[in-house]
Amino acid sequence: MSKVKYYYDPDTLSYRKIEPKKSKKYRNLFLFLVGSALFGFLGLIILLNTRWVNTPKELSLEREVRNYELQYDILNRKMEQMEQVLGNIEERDNNIYRLYFEANPIPEEQRKAGFGGVNRYKSLEGFNNSEIIINATKRLDIIQKQMVIQSKSLDEIAKLAEEKEKLLASIPAIQPISNEDLTxxxxxxxxxxxxxxxxxxxxxxxxxxxxxxxxxxxxxxxxxxxxxxxxxxxxxxxxxxxxxxxxxxxxxxxxxxxxxxxxxxxxxxxxxxxxxxxxxxxxxxxxxxxxxxxxxxxxxxxxxxxxxxxxxxxxxxxxxxxxxx
Incomplete structure:
Protein backbone atom coordinates (compact mmCIF):
# COMPACT_ATOMS: atom_id res chain seq x y z
CA MET A 1 0.00 0.00 0.00
CA SER A 2 1.49 3.29 -1.10
CA LYS A 3 2.03 5.98 1.47
CA VAL A 4 -0.45 8.90 1.54
CA LYS A 5 1.19 12.29 1.89
CA TYR A 6 -0.41 15.41 3.37
CA TYR A 7 0.40 19.11 3.56
CA TYR A 8 -0.76 21.82 6.06
CA ASP A 9 -3.11 24.44 4.64
CA PRO A 10 -2.75 27.68 6.70
CA ASP A 11 -5.91 29.12 5.24
CA THR A 12 -8.10 26.40 6.56
CA LEU A 13 -5.78 25.48 9.40
CA SER A 14 -6.02 21.83 8.42
CA TYR A 15 -4.04 19.05 6.68
CA ARG A 16 -4.91 18.31 3.12
CA LYS A 17 -4.09 15.17 1.17
CA ILE A 18 -1.46 15.60 -1.57
CA GLU A 19 -2.86 14.34 -4.84
CA PRO A 20 -0.07 13.16 -7.17
CA LYS A 21 -0.08 14.57 -10.66
CA LYS A 22 -0.84 12.24 -13.54
CA SER A 23 2.31 13.30 -15.40
CA LYS A 24 4.41 12.28 -12.44
CA LYS A 25 2.72 8.89 -12.36
CA TYR A 26 3.52 8.35 -16.00
CA ARG A 27 7.11 9.45 -15.48
CA ASN A 28 7.59 7.07 -12.58
CA LEU A 29 6.06 4.23 -14.56
CA PHE A 30 8.35 5.02 -17.49
CA LEU A 31 11.42 5.12 -15.27
CA PHE A 32 10.41 1.80 -13.72
CA LEU A 33 9.99 0.17 -17.09
CA VAL A 34 13.28 1.57 -18.38
CA GLY A 35 15.09 0.47 -15.25
CA SER A 36 13.57 -2.99 -15.44
CA ALA A 37 14.58 -3.28 -19.08
CA LEU A 38 18.14 -2.20 -18.34
CA PHE A 39 18.37 -4.56 -15.40
CA GLY A 40 16.98 -7.43 -17.46
CA PHE A 41 19.38 -6.69 -20.35
CA LEU A 42 22.39 -6.58 -18.02
CA GLY A 43 21.24 -9.80 -16.37
CA LEU A 44 20.90 -11.48 -19.76
CA ILE A 45 24.39 -10.34 -20.77
CA ILE A 46 25.81 -11.72 -17.56
CA LEU A 47 23.98 -15.06 -17.96
CA LEU A 48 25.08 -15.42 -21.58
CA ASN A 49 28.70 -15.06 -20.47
CA THR A 50 28.41 -17.88 -17.96
CA ARG A 51 28.66 -21.65 -18.62
CA TRP A 52 25.03 -22.25 -17.68
CA VAL A 53 23.45 -20.50 -20.65
CA ASN A 54 24.67 -20.90 -24.29
CA THR A 55 23.68 -19.10 -27.43
CA PRO A 56 22.48 -21.09 -30.46
CA LYS A 57 25.82 -20.39 -32.11
CA GLU A 58 27.69 -21.75 -29.12
CA LEU A 59 25.48 -24.80 -29.04
CA SER A 60 26.21 -25.36 -32.74
CA LEU A 61 29.94 -24.97 -32.13
CA GLU A 62 29.77 -27.43 -29.24
CA ARG A 63 28.12 -29.99 -31.50
CA GLU A 64 30.84 -29.44 -34.11
CA VAL A 65 33.57 -29.89 -31.50
CA ARG A 66 31.99 -33.13 -30.26
CA ASN A 67 31.77 -34.35 -33.86
CA TYR A 68 35.43 -33.44 -34.45
CA GLU A 69 36.41 -35.33 -31.31
CA LEU A 70 34.48 -38.38 -32.53
CA GLN A 71 36.10 -38.17 -35.98
CA TYR A 72 39.53 -37.77 -34.40
CA ASP A 73 38.92 -40.85 -32.26
CA ILE A 74 37.91 -42.82 -35.38
CA LEU A 75 40.98 -41.50 -37.25
CA ASN A 76 43.18 -42.45 -34.30
CA ARG A 77 41.88 -46.03 -34.35
CA LYS A 78 42.39 -46.24 -38.13
CA MET A 79 45.98 -45.03 -37.72
CA GLU A 80 46.55 -47.69 -35.07
CA GLN A 81 45.26 -50.36 -37.48
CA MET A 82 47.46 -48.99 -40.27
CA GLU A 83 50.49 -49.04 -37.97
CA GLN A 84 49.79 -52.65 -36.98
CA VAL A 85 49.37 -53.81 -40.58
CA LEU A 86 52.42 -51.85 -41.71
CA GLY A 87 54.45 -53.23 -38.79
CA ASN A 88 53.48 -56.78 -39.80
CA ILE A 89 54.54 -56.13 -43.41
CA GLU A 90 57.82 -54.60 -42.24
CA GLU A 91 58.54 -57.59 -40.02
CA ARG A 92 57.94 -60.05 -42.86
CA ASP A 93 59.95 -57.83 -45.19
CA ASN A 94 63.00 -57.84 -42.88
CA ASN A 95 62.79 -61.41 -41.54
CA ILE A 96 61.51 -63.32 -44.58
CA TYR A 97 61.71 -61.52 -47.93
CA ARG A 98 64.99 -59.64 -47.53
CA LEU A 99 66.55 -62.54 -45.61
CA TYR A 100 65.62 -65.00 -48.37
CA PHE A 101 67.11 -62.80 -51.07
CA GLU A 102 70.20 -62.03 -48.95
CA ALA A 103 69.42 -58.31 -48.71
CA ASN A 104 70.24 -56.27 -45.61
CA PRO A 105 67.22 -55.55 -43.37
CA ILE A 106 66.07 -51.92 -43.18
CA PRO A 107 66.85 -50.50 -39.69
CA GLU A 108 63.88 -49.62 -37.48
CA GLU A 109 65.30 -46.11 -36.97
CA GLN A 110 65.21 -45.50 -40.71
CA ARG A 111 61.66 -46.78 -41.08
CA LYS A 112 60.18 -44.69 -38.26
CA ALA A 113 62.39 -41.62 -38.26
CA GLY A 114 60.74 -38.22 -38.05
CA PHE A 115 61.51 -35.11 -40.07
CA GLY A 116 64.31 -32.80 -39.01
CA GLY A 117 65.13 -29.27 -40.07
CA VAL A 118 62.43 -26.60 -40.32
CA ASN A 119 59.25 -26.71 -38.23
CA ARG A 120 56.80 -28.39 -40.62
CA TYR A 121 53.87 -27.78 -38.28
CA LYS A 122 54.23 -24.07 -37.49
CA SER A 123 50.98 -23.26 -39.31
CA LEU A 124 49.10 -25.56 -36.91
CA GLU A 125 50.27 -23.76 -33.77
CA GLY A 126 48.26 -21.21 -31.78
CA PHE A 127 44.90 -23.02 -31.66
CA ASN A 128 43.07 -24.54 -28.69
CA ASN A 129 43.69 -28.07 -29.98
CA SER A 130 47.03 -27.44 -31.65
CA GLU A 131 48.81 -30.22 -29.76
CA ILE A 132 46.26 -32.85 -30.81
CA ILE A 133 46.31 -31.68 -34.45
CA ILE A 134 50.12 -31.54 -34.59
CA ASN A 135 50.51 -35.02 -33.04
CA ALA A 136 48.00 -36.52 -35.49
CA THR A 137 49.71 -34.82 -38.44
CA LYS A 138 53.15 -36.04 -37.32
CA ARG A 139 51.79 -39.55 -36.97
CA LEU A 140 50.31 -39.47 -40.46
CA ASP A 141 53.57 -38.12 -41.89
CA ILE A 142 55.55 -40.97 -40.29
CA ILE A 143 53.07 -43.56 -41.57
CA GLN A 144 53.33 -42.05 -45.05
CA LYS A 145 57.13 -42.17 -44.87
CA GLN A 146 57.00 -45.80 -43.70
CA MET A 147 54.77 -46.66 -46.65
CA VAL A 148 57.17 -44.98 -49.09
CA ILE A 149 60.15 -46.87 -47.60
CA GLN A 150 58.20 -50.15 -47.66
CA SER A 151 57.09 -49.57 -51.24
CA LYS A 152 60.72 -49.02 -52.32
CA SER A 153 61.75 -52.12 -50.37
CA LEU A 154 59.11 -54.24 -52.13
CA ASP A 155 60.28 -52.87 -55.48
CA GLU A 156 63.80 -53.97 -54.56
CA ILE A 157 62.52 -57.41 -53.45
CA ALA A 158 60.62 -57.80 -56.73
CA LYS A 159 63.81 -56.98 -58.64
CA LEU A 160 65.81 -59.42 -56.50
CA ALA A 161 63.16 -62.10 -57.04
CA GLU A 162 63.32 -61.58 -60.79
CA GLU A 163 67.12 -61.76 -60.65
CA LYS A 164 66.97 -64.86 -58.44
CA GLU A 165 64.58 -66.52 -60.86
CA LYS A 166 66.92 -65.70 -63.72
CA LEU A 167 69.88 -67.04 -61.74
CA LEU A 168 68.10 -70.31 -60.93
CA ALA A 169 67.12 -70.74 -64.58
CA SER A 170 70.66 -69.97 -65.75
CA ILE A 171 72.64 -72.28 -63.50
CA PRO A 172 73.50 -75.49 -65.46
CA ALA A 173 71.33 -77.78 -63.33
CA ILE A 174 70.32 -80.77 -65.45
CA GLN A 175 72.11 -83.71 -66.98
CA PRO A 176 72.87 -82.85 -70.64
CA ILE A 177 71.86 -86.32 -71.84
CA SER A 178 68.57 -87.95 -70.89
CA ASN A 179 68.81 -91.06 -68.71
CA GLU A 180 66.74 -92.96 -71.28
CA ASP A 181 69.45 -92.35 -73.91
CA LEU A 182 72.42 -92.87 -71.60
CA THR A 183 74.43 -96.08 -72.00
Whole structure:
Protein backbone atom coordinates (compact mmCIF):
# COMPACT_ATOMS: atom_id res chain seq x y z
CA MET A 1 0.00 0.00 0.00
CA SER A 2 1.49 3.29 -1.10
CA LYS A 3 2.03 5.98 1.47
CA VAL A 4 -0.45 8.90 1.54
CA LYS A 5 1.19 12.29 1.89
CA TYR A 6 -0.41 15.41 3.37
CA TYR A 7 0.40 19.11 3.56
CA TYR A 8 -0.76 21.82 6.06
CA ASP A 9 -3.11 24.44 4.64
CA PRO A 10 -2.75 27.68 6.70
CA ASP A 11 -5.91 29.12 5.24
CA THR A 12 -8.10 26.40 6.56
CA LEU A 13 -5.78 25.48 9.40
CA SER A 14 -6.02 21.83 8.42
CA TYR A 15 -4.04 19.05 6.68
CA ARG A 16 -4.91 18.31 3.12
CA LYS A 17 -4.09 15.17 1.17
CA ILE A 18 -1.46 15.60 -1.57
CA GLU A 19 -2.86 14.34 -4.84
CA PRO A 20 -0.07 13.16 -7.17
CA LYS A 21 -0.08 14.57 -10.66
CA LYS A 22 -0.84 12.24 -13.54
CA SER A 23 2.31 13.30 -15.40
CA LYS A 24 4.41 12.28 -12.44
CA LYS A 25 2.72 8.89 -12.36
CA TYR A 26 3.52 8.35 -16.00
CA ARG A 27 7.11 9.45 -15.48
CA ASN A 28 7.59 7.07 -12.58
CA LEU A 29 6.06 4.23 -14.56
CA PHE A 30 8.35 5.02 -17.49
CA LEU A 31 11.42 5.12 -15.27
CA PHE A 32 10.41 1.80 -13.72
CA LEU A 33 9.99 0.17 -17.09
CA VAL A 34 13.28 1.57 -18.38
CA GLY A 35 15.09 0.47 -15.25
CA SER A 36 13.57 -2.99 -15.44
CA ALA A 37 14.58 -3.28 -19.08
CA LEU A 38 18.14 -2.20 -18.34
CA PHE A 39 18.37 -4.56 -15.40
CA GLY A 40 16.98 -7.43 -17.46
CA PHE A 41 19.38 -6.69 -20.35
CA LEU A 42 22.39 -6.58 -18.02
CA GLY A 43 21.24 -9.80 -16.37
CA LEU A 44 20.90 -11.48 -19.76
CA ILE A 45 24.39 -10.34 -20.77
CA ILE A 46 25.81 -11.72 -17.56
CA LEU A 47 23.98 -15.06 -17.96
CA LEU A 48 25.08 -15.42 -21.58
CA ASN A 49 28.70 -15.06 -20.47
CA THR A 50 28.41 -17.88 -17.96
CA ARG A 51 28.66 -21.65 -18.62
CA TRP A 52 25.03 -22.25 -17.68
CA VAL A 53 23.45 -20.50 -20.65
CA ASN A 54 24.67 -20.90 -24.29
CA THR A 55 23.68 -19.10 -27.43
CA PRO A 56 22.48 -21.09 -30.46
CA LYS A 57 25.82 -20.39 -32.11
CA GLU A 58 27.69 -21.75 -29.12
CA LEU A 59 25.48 -24.80 -29.04
CA SER A 60 26.21 -25.36 -32.74
CA LEU A 61 29.94 -24.97 -32.13
CA GLU A 62 29.77 -27.43 -29.24
CA ARG A 63 28.12 -29.99 -31.50
CA GLU A 64 30.84 -29.44 -34.11
CA VAL A 65 33.57 -29.89 -31.50
CA ARG A 66 31.99 -33.13 -30.26
CA ASN A 67 31.77 -34.35 -33.86
CA TYR A 68 35.43 -33.44 -34.45
CA GLU A 69 36.41 -35.33 -31.31
CA LEU A 70 34.48 -38.38 -32.53
CA GLN A 71 36.10 -38.17 -35.98
CA TYR A 72 39.53 -37.77 -34.40
CA ASP A 73 38.92 -40.85 -32.26
CA ILE A 74 37.91 -42.82 -35.38
CA LEU A 75 40.98 -41.50 -37.25
CA ASN A 76 43.18 -42.45 -34.30
CA ARG A 77 41.88 -46.03 -34.35
CA LYS A 78 42.39 -46.24 -38.13
CA MET A 79 45.98 -45.03 -37.72
CA GLU A 80 46.55 -47.69 -35.07
CA GLN A 81 45.26 -50.36 -37.48
CA MET A 82 47.46 -48.99 -40.27
CA GLU A 83 50.49 -49.04 -37.97
CA GLN A 84 49.79 -52.65 -36.98
CA VAL A 85 49.37 -53.81 -40.58
CA LEU A 86 52.42 -51.85 -41.71
CA GLY A 87 54.45 -53.23 -38.79
CA ASN A 88 53.48 -56.78 -39.80
CA ILE A 89 54.54 -56.13 -43.41
CA GLU A 90 57.82 -54.60 -42.24
CA GLU A 91 58.54 -57.59 -40.02
CA ARG A 92 57.94 -60.05 -42.86
CA ASP A 93 59.95 -57.83 -45.19
CA ASN A 94 63.00 -57.84 -42.88
CA ASN A 95 62.79 -61.41 -41.54
CA ILE A 96 61.51 -63.32 -44.58
CA TYR A 97 61.71 -61.52 -47.93
CA ARG A 98 64.99 -59.64 -47.53
CA LEU A 99 66.55 -62.54 -45.61
CA TYR A 100 65.62 -65.00 -48.37
CA PHE A 101 67.11 -62.80 -51.07
CA GLU A 102 70.20 -62.03 -48.95
CA ALA A 103 69.42 -58.31 -48.71
CA ASN A 104 70.24 -56.27 -45.61
CA PRO A 105 67.22 -55.55 -43.37
CA ILE A 106 66.07 -51.92 -43.18
CA PRO A 107 66.85 -50.50 -39.69
CA GLU A 108 63.88 -49.62 -37.48
CA GLU A 109 65.30 -46.11 -36.97
CA GLN A 110 65.21 -45.50 -40.71
CA ARG A 111 61.66 -46.78 -41.08
CA LYS A 112 60.18 -44.69 -38.26
CA ALA A 113 62.39 -41.62 -38.26
CA GLY A 114 60.74 -38.22 -38.05
CA PHE A 115 61.51 -35.11 -40.07
CA GLY A 116 64.31 -32.80 -39.01
CA GLY A 117 65.13 -29.27 -40.07
CA VAL A 118 62.43 -26.60 -40.32
CA ASN A 119 59.25 -26.71 -38.23
CA ARG A 120 56.80 -28.39 -40.62
CA TYR A 121 53.87 -27.78 -38.28
CA LYS A 122 54.23 -24.07 -37.49
CA SER A 123 50.98 -23.26 -39.31
CA LEU A 124 49.10 -25.56 -36.91
CA GLU A 125 50.27 -23.76 -33.77
CA GLY A 126 48.26 -21.21 -31.78
CA PHE A 127 44.90 -23.02 -31.66
CA ASN A 128 43.07 -24.54 -28.69
CA ASN A 129 43.69 -28.07 -29.98
CA SER A 130 47.03 -27.44 -31.65
CA GLU A 131 48.81 -30.22 -29.76
CA ILE A 132 46.26 -32.85 -30.81
CA ILE A 133 46.31 -31.68 -34.45
CA ILE A 134 50.12 -31.54 -34.59
CA ASN A 135 50.51 -35.02 -33.04
CA ALA A 136 48.00 -36.52 -35.49
CA THR A 137 49.71 -34.82 -38.44
CA LYS A 138 53.15 -36.04 -37.32
CA ARG A 139 51.79 -39.55 -36.97
CA LEU A 140 50.31 -39.47 -40.46
CA ASP A 141 53.57 -38.12 -41.89
CA ILE A 142 55.55 -40.97 -40.29
CA ILE A 143 53.07 -43.56 -41.57
CA GLN A 144 53.33 -42.05 -45.05
CA LYS A 145 57.13 -42.17 -44.87
CA GLN A 146 57.00 -45.80 -43.70
CA MET A 147 54.77 -46.66 -46.65
CA VAL A 148 57.17 -44.98 -49.09
CA ILE A 149 60.15 -46.87 -47.60
CA GLN A 150 58.20 -50.15 -47.66
CA SER A 151 57.09 -49.57 -51.24
CA LYS A 152 60.72 -49.02 -52.32
CA SER A 153 61.75 -52.12 -50.37
CA LEU A 154 59.11 -54.24 -52.13
CA ASP A 155 60.28 -52.87 -55.48
CA GLU A 156 63.80 -53.97 -54.56
CA ILE A 157 62.52 -57.41 -53.45
CA ALA A 158 60.62 -57.80 -56.73
CA LYS A 159 63.81 -56.98 -58.64
CA LEU A 160 65.81 -59.42 -56.50
CA ALA A 161 63.16 -62.10 -57.04
CA GLU A 162 63.32 -61.58 -60.79
CA GLU A 163 67.12 -61.76 -60.65
CA LYS A 164 66.97 -64.86 -58.44
CA GLU A 165 64.58 -66.52 -60.86
CA LYS A 166 66.92 -65.70 -63.72
CA LEU A 167 69.88 -67.04 -61.74
CA LEU A 168 68.10 -70.31 -60.93
CA ALA A 169 67.12 -70.74 -64.58
CA SER A 170 70.66 -69.97 -65.75
CA ILE A 171 72.64 -72.28 -63.50
CA PRO A 172 73.50 -75.49 -65.46
CA ALA A 173 71.33 -77.78 -63.33
CA ILE A 174 70.32 -80.77 -65.45
CA GLN A 175 72.11 -83.71 -66.98
CA PRO A 176 72.87 -82.85 -70.64
CA ILE A 177 71.86 -86.32 -71.84
CA SER A 178 68.57 -87.95 -70.89
CA ASN A 179 68.81 -91.06 -68.71
CA GLU A 180 66.74 -92.96 -71.28
CA ASP A 181 69.45 -92.35 -73.91
CA LEU A 182 72.42 -92.87 -71.60
CA THR A 183 74.43 -96.08 -72.00
CA UNK A 184 76.52 -95.38 -68.93
CA UNK A 185 78.37 -92.70 -67.08
CA UNK A 186 81.83 -93.56 -68.32
CA UNK A 187 84.12 -91.29 -66.34
CA UNK A 188 83.89 -88.54 -63.76
CA UNK A 189 85.78 -85.42 -62.75
CA UNK A 190 89.23 -86.05 -61.25
CA UNK A 191 92.46 -87.95 -61.88
CA UNK A 192 91.94 -90.61 -64.55
CA UNK A 193 93.96 -92.82 -66.91
CA UNK A 194 94.43 -91.28 -70.35
CA UNK A 195 93.00 -93.64 -73.05
CA UNK A 196 95.82 -92.88 -75.46
CA UNK A 197 98.94 -92.45 -73.32
CA UNK A 198 97.69 -94.50 -70.31
CA UNK A 199 99.27 -91.83 -68.12
CA UNK A 200 97.40 -90.55 -65.06
CA UNK A 201 96.12 -87.05 -65.72
CA UNK A 202 93.40 -84.69 -64.61
CA UNK A 203 90.02 -85.20 -66.27
CA UNK A 204 88.22 -81.84 -66.08
CA UNK A 205 84.71 -83.00 -66.89
CA UNK A 206 82.33 -85.94 -67.06
CA UNK A 207 81.99 -88.45 -69.91
CA UNK A 208 78.52 -89.73 -70.81
CA UNK A 209 78.51 -92.77 -73.12
CA UNK A 210 75.63 -92.79 -75.60
CA UNK A 211 75.04 -93.90 -79.22
CA UNK A 212 76.13 -91.57 -81.98
CA UNK A 213 73.37 -89.07 -82.78
CA UNK A 214 71.92 -89.06 -79.23
CA UNK A 215 70.40 -85.62 -78.45
CA UNK A 216 72.37 -83.26 -76.20
CA UNK A 217 70.46 -80.65 -74.20
CA UNK A 218 71.44 -77.25 -72.75
CA UNK A 219 71.78 -77.62 -68.98
CA UNK A 220 70.70 -74.02 -68.28
CA UNK A 221 69.52 -70.79 -69.89
CA UNK A 222 72.21 -68.83 -71.66
CA UNK A 223 73.82 -67.69 -74.89
CA UNK A 224 75.90 -69.81 -77.27
CA UNK A 225 79.39 -68.27 -77.39
CA UNK A 226 81.17 -71.02 -79.33
CA UNK A 227 80.08 -73.74 -81.76
CA UNK A 228 83.22 -74.94 -83.60
CA UNK A 229 86.04 -77.49 -83.67
CA UNK A 230 88.92 -75.08 -83.13
CA UNK A 231 89.66 -76.02 -79.51
CA UNK A 232 92.31 -78.73 -79.11
CA UNK A 233 90.93 -82.16 -78.20
CA UNK A 234 87.22 -81.22 -77.94
CA UNK A 235 86.41 -81.72 -81.64
CA UNK A 236 83.04 -80.23 -82.52
CA UNK A 237 81.90 -78.58 -79.33
CA UNK A 238 79.50 -75.96 -77.99
CA UNK A 239 80.02 -73.48 -75.15
CA UNK A 240 77.12 -71.69 -73.47
CA UNK A 241 77.56 -68.60 -71.33
CA UNK A 242 74.92 -68.71 -68.56
CA UNK A 243 75.93 -65.38 -66.95
CA UNK A 244 76.78 -65.15 -63.23
CA UNK A 245 80.22 -66.57 -64.10
CA UNK A 246 78.93 -69.96 -65.38
CA UNK A 247 79.92 -71.51 -68.73
CA UNK A 248 79.09 -75.06 -69.82
CA UNK A 249 81.03 -77.01 -72.48
CA UNK A 250 79.77 -79.93 -74.61
CA UNK A 251 82.51 -81.79 -76.53
CA UNK A 252 82.98 -84.45 -79.26
CA UNK A 253 79.65 -83.70 -80.98
CA UNK A 254 78.75 -85.22 -84.33
CA UNK A 255 76.87 -82.05 -85.34
CA UNK A 256 75.42 -78.81 -83.94
CA UNK A 257 71.85 -77.70 -83.56
CA UNK A 258 72.70 -74.10 -82.54
CA UNK A 259 74.70 -71.16 -83.84
CA UNK A 260 76.95 -68.64 -82.12
CA UNK A 261 74.95 -65.82 -80.52
CA UNK A 262 71.80 -67.91 -80.20
CA UNK A 263 69.96 -67.76 -76.88
CA UNK A 264 68.88 -71.10 -75.46
CA UNK A 265 66.71 -72.31 -72.60
CA UNK A 266 67.39 -75.18 -70.25
CA UNK A 267 66.43 -78.40 -72.03
CA UNK A 268 66.81 -77.02 -75.57
CA UNK A 269 68.40 -79.38 -78.11
CA UNK A 270 71.88 -78.01 -78.91
CA UNK A 271 73.57 -80.91 -80.75
CA UNK A 272 74.17 -84.66 -81.03
CA UNK A 273 76.62 -87.15 -79.55
CA UNK A 274 79.65 -88.01 -81.69
CA UNK A 275 83.32 -88.91 -81.38
CA UNK A 276 85.06 -85.95 -82.99
CA UNK A 277 88.37 -84.64 -81.71
CA UNK A 278 90.47 -86.56 -79.22
CA UNK A 279 87.94 -89.27 -78.44
CA UNK A 280 88.08 -93.03 -78.13
CA UNK A 281 84.36 -93.75 -78.63
CA UNK A 282 81.05 -91.93 -79.09
CA UNK A 283 80.32 -89.97 -75.90
CA UNK A 284 79.67 -86.48 -74.55
CA UNK A 285 82.45 -84.78 -72.64
CA UNK A 286 80.77 -82.19 -70.35
CA UNK A 287 82.48 -79.44 -68.37
CA UNK A 288 81.37 -76.49 -66.23
CA UNK A 289 83.39 -73.32 -65.63
CA UNK A 290 82.74 -70.90 -62.76
CA UNK A 291 84.55 -67.56 -62.99
CA UNK A 292 87.02 -69.08 -65.40
CA UNK A 293 87.82 -72.14 -63.23
CA UNK A 294 86.71 -75.69 -64.03
CA UNK A 295 84.47 -77.22 -61.34
CA UNK A 296 82.95 -80.66 -60.83
CA UNK A 297 79.69 -80.90 -62.86
CA UNK A 298 78.30 -83.60 -60.58
CA UNK A 299 77.20 -80.93 -58.10
CA UNK A 300 74.77 -79.48 -60.66
CA UNK A 301 72.29 -82.25 -61.42
CA UNK A 302 69.64 -81.41 -58.84
CA UNK A 303 67.23 -80.44 -61.63
CA UNK A 304 67.00 -83.80 -63.38
CA UNK A 305 68.03 -86.70 -61.13
CA UNK A 306 66.31 -88.48 -58.26
CA UNK A 307 68.23 -89.13 -55.06
CA UNK A 308 68.82 -92.76 -56.08
CA UNK A 309 69.99 -91.82 -59.58
CA UNK A 310 72.34 -89.22 -58.16
CA UNK A 311 73.79 -91.73 -55.69
CA UNK A 312 74.50 -94.21 -58.50
CA UNK A 313 76.11 -91.49 -60.61
CA UNK A 314 78.25 -90.40 -57.67
CA UNK A 315 79.49 -93.96 -57.20
CA UNK A 316 80.53 -94.32 -60.86
CA UNK A 317 81.96 -90.80 -61.09
CA UNK A 318 84.33 -91.42 -58.17
CA UNK A 319 85.88 -94.52 -59.72
CA UNK A 320 89.41 -93.92 -61.03
CA UNK A 321 88.91 -95.62 -64.35
CA UNK A 322 89.99 -94.73 -67.86
CA UNK A 323 88.44 -91.68 -69.47
CA UNK A 324 87.22 -91.65 -73.08
CA UNK A 325 89.17 -88.53 -74.12
Missing amino acids: RMASGYGWRSDPFTKARKMHWGMDFTAPRGTPIYASGDGKVVRADNRSSGYGKHVRIDHDYGYISLYGHMSKYNVTVGQKVKRGDLIGFVGSTGRSEAPHLHYEIFKDGERINPINFYYGSLTAEEFENMLKFANQENQSLD
